[in-house]
Amino acid sequence: MSQHIVCLQRVDSSDSVRVMLGWDKPLEEFYLVIFEEPPVGQTYDEDRIVYSNLDDQRSVGEGLSYFKEIAMKLGCNVPDSMWRAAYQDREFNVVNKIVHYSPNGDVIEQF
Secondary structure, rough: EEEEEEEEEOOOOOOOEEEEEEEEOOEEEEEEEEEEOOOOOOOOOOHHEEEEHHHHHHOOOOOEEEEEEEHHHHOOOOHHHHHHHHHHHHHOOOOEEEEOOOOOOEEEEEE
């Protein structure tokens, strides 16, 4: 599974979120998960999931355009570079790749 991750502020509120999207090779489909960012010094709480494709039956087998629409509806301006990278991951059937991005789409860190 590839992971493309960005932390950003939602357009419709002052909430900060962590967006993770990528290609899931075993399931042969894209995924999208959006978490509320915890306040500084606190850990993640799984109950703070804003959106997960695992809870969205309509997402099964959908392409990136479906997830891009979901992200936009939730006020998340995910950088285009992340969408392109996830698309390429499907093309090359990538696994075990983690990339962190800045809100403007620059790669910060890659594993």
